[in-house]
Amino acid sequence: MGISPPLVLAQLAVPPLPPATIARPRLTEAVMRGLQGPVTLVCGPAGSGKTVLVSSAVGGTRVAWVSVEREHNEPARLWEALQRALAPEPGTPTAELTYAPGPAFGVALVNALATLPEQAVLLLDDVHALRSRASLAWLSFLVLHAPPTVRLLFSSRSDPVLPLHLLRVHGSLTEIRSDLLAFTEDEAVELFAAHGVTLDPEQVVALHRRTEGWAAGLRLAALTLQRRDDPARFVTEFAGDDRAVADYLVAEALKTETPRRRAFLLRTSIVAGRMCAELTHAISGDPNSETILEELARTNGFVVPLDAQGRWFRLHRLFAELLNAMARRELAGELPALHRRAALWFAGAGEPWNALDHAVAADEPEIVGALMLAHWVELSADALRLQPFLDAAAGPAALEPLVRLRRARVAGDLAAAETAVTEVAPALESVVRLDVAITAFWAGADERAEQELAEALALAVAGDVHWAAAEAAAHLALHAALRSGPVAAGPLLTEARRLACGRSVAALDAAAGTCALFAGHPAEAAALLAAARTAALDAGLIELLEDPSRAAPGFAAIEALLIDALSDDDPRVADAAIGAALAQAEATGHRSVFKTLGERGADLLQRQVRHGTSHAALAAELLTLSDAAQAPKRCEPLTEREQAVLRLLPSPLSAQEIASELSISRNTVKTHLRSLYRKLDAADRRDAVDNARAQGLLPRSIGRSGSVHPVG
Known part of the structure; x- marks a missing residue:
């Protein structure tokens, strides 16, 4: 030839x-x-x-x-x-x-x-x-x-x-x-036996979990165990930085990567268990993070998709451990800054636990403090763990009843709170009294709540526990405002401000805004929120608090957004704020904060219903309309390209294959999908197809089975 x-x-x-x-x-x-x-x-x-x-x-x-x-x-x-x-x-x-x-x-x-x-x-x-x-x-x-x-x-x-x-x-x-292809546990036992290695069942399970059944990882472990007389220690220490595993992964999974992708992997390995384009962009600073993630998932094999939409990914456990070890060696001076970026991203995404982990790793006490302020309920167990007095007074054993107490508080279950409080160390009386008091408040036991809140405030002040004093005072003020109007809350808030430190002052001003909002005084609420932001700025916390929509799901975030919606004359700003508040309510189930919005609030909710926004159904529910069910709402007009993508959604084609069919990039397909999901008020591909069929945008059945396949 x-x-x-x-x-x-x-x-x-x-x-x-x-x-x-x-x-x-x-x-x-x-x-x-x-x-x-x-x-x-x-x-x-x-x-x-x-x-x-x-x-x-x-x-x-x-x-x-x-x-x-x-x-x-x-x-x-x-x-x-x-x-x-x-x-x-x-x-x-x-x-x-x-x-x-x-x-x-x-x-x-x-x-x-x-x-x-x-x-x-x-x-x-x-x-x-x-x-x-x-x-x-x-x-x-x-x-x-x-x-x-x-x-x-x-x-x-x-x-x-x-x-x-x-x-x-x-x-x-x-x-x-x-x-x-991954080995089962039984196959792993056979593989070790074929290498002349006998392990206890627990050791096999541990190695199988560590390797995720990866054939090379198990074989390398078996070859090493042939030369070791301490299998228990080897199993305990076996990780991605094991010499044999590291050499293999470097040669097969890293050596062929470009310098740019290698740097991306090292920097983003701090979030190896769950990563997306927005998060990795925030950490690495690489504007092409989405493309890099998709390419790695397609070609590397150790970057694993977590969802059918191709938004979330993770690293194989051994690969992540190798990258973490390399990052500690090569990026030691840069790691705190990377963790700080991760903390701020997770805080903005409403994931306070992840944010707290990275804030602690970054040694950023101001961010930790801001998280505590913005996420009292969600992070209280972690807040207690971080309080020095807890370790000194009761030790980690006190956490379990405290967590059960806080769950009872969130659920408004007074009986469960009273049961849990009997198991908490006496040294934590100011903390537990506060939780019981707030549980009573949200359970509607007004007299009990007022008594418990007063006692909790006194104990917190005596013990110099500022965050507990601020929270007790805030709820006492809210109790007074609901009973007698916002004026009645003034003296309580003034006294609490005198006793509190910088972070608590910001919290109390925000609580005062809540009192004014519940009492139907949006202008006063807006002024108090401005004061809260000023206090937060004085405390160095403005990065997380200047945008209420970045707060975690919960009452505080919804209240702040509603204050913005009620007090802004620009209809676009007001609609955006009320929409964000509805999104938070949708995610958390909180409804009561919408009950006293008055005529202005009702108008805003009506606009959400009238315009058919993604939260129109919840807005209609909150308005408690007595009319018959509304006629089906049509979505916004679809572009020609969106219609082309929509027609392919019921098929088994992945996002990449849809892109090939339409001669466009996968990123363009994903952009169209996001727009389609928004316009069709859909959470995923199946929802989009169902909603499109309901509106006559697609025939009732496509193909032989009419099934809908996830986008990959």
Whole structure:
């Protein structure tokens, strides 16, 4: 054929199985079932056992094997390898079909293969190495038009650039992916036994959980255990920075990454368990975070999608541990700043627990304080844990009843609160009295609440527990305002401000704004909120408090947003604020704060209903309208491209495949999806299809089953 360099015959041989390989019938049977159809894909990260699986599955079968190398991106070279692999004696030339650029070659190839005297399996190992359009073009044609004489079997670290979506639609593709390739605990026991290693069941479970069933990780652990006489210690210490594991991961998962993607992985490994584009952008500063995450999930194998929409990802546990260890070495001076960015992002996303973890890791006491101020209820158990007096007075054992007490407070369950309080250490009396008092307040036990709040305030002041004094005073003021109007709350708030420190002053001013809001005085509420922000600025907390919509879901966030909505004359600002308040209420279930909004508030809610916003149903509920159910609301008009995307949503196509069908990028598809979900008031793909069908934008049933598939 006149093509150089000469063909490496080893590329055409089925590789021998490694020592101590165990039989995995569930997988070999899955491959053999796949070979009853035209195309089978075995896809998983490096070291997941793909080559071992296909080698064992096709043993004894006539198979044309090609181990794909970089040179096969030259289309003639790839065809030469396949043709020689198909020969009666692999490696010897057969009647030649000469490669020629253009679509005619694909037709000639399919016709030639159709004349094979017996059925053949064409197996391309490591097909992810193919990148050239020319090689992929004729291979794609073969995939779509494979004659009955040929069965195609691919192994790959990532989805090859082939028309897989069309094969799925036609039911012509069998897929064996990472979740199936992962070893079960029983298979792990067999693997260790094959290496002469015997472990206790608990040790096997620990290693299986640590490796997530990753074949290479388990095999490397087994090889190391052969040389160790302390298996218990090894199992305890085994992690991603184990020398053998680290060397493998660096060579297979990091060495081929670009410097930009490597830096991205190191910096964002601090949120390895759950990451999205917005979060990783905030941490790394890389504006292309979304594209990088998607590329890593598609090509790296150790970046795992967490949802069908491709928004959230995580790192494989061992890979994350390796990156964490490398980050500690290479980015030691930068880590506090990275944790600080993560803390601020999580705080803004309404995830105070994650924010607190990163704020502590960043050694940022001001952010910790701001979180405590903004998230009294959600973080109270953590706040108590961080209070020095708790460790001195009662120790960590006091946390369990305190957590149960706080849960009772959130639920307004006075009986449960009184039960929990009997188990709390006496040294924490000011804390527990406060929780019982607030529980009584929200349970409607007014007289009991007033008495308990007064006692809690006195105890907190005596014990110099400023945050508890501020909270007790705020609720006493709120109690007075609800009973007698905002004027009655004034003396309580003034006295509390005199006793409190900077953070508590901000909290008390915010509480005073709440009193005014409940009493129907939005202008006064707005002034008090401004004072609260000033106090927060004085305390160095303005980063988290200057935008109420960044607060955590809860009463405080909703109240602040409602104050903004009621006090702003700009209808766009007011609508945005009331919409954000409704979103918080939707997420938390809080409703009572909307009950006293007056005529102005009712107008704002009516606008939400009239305009058919994403929270129109909740707004209608809060208005407690007595009219018959409203006529179905039509969504905003869809653009032509949004309509095209919508028509494909009921199909099994992934986001990438929809992008291919419409000749647009995956990012553009995701932009259209976000717009569609908003316009259709949908939480996910299924909701969007259901709502579109209800509004006549889609027919009632599409395809044979009418099923809806997640976007991947």
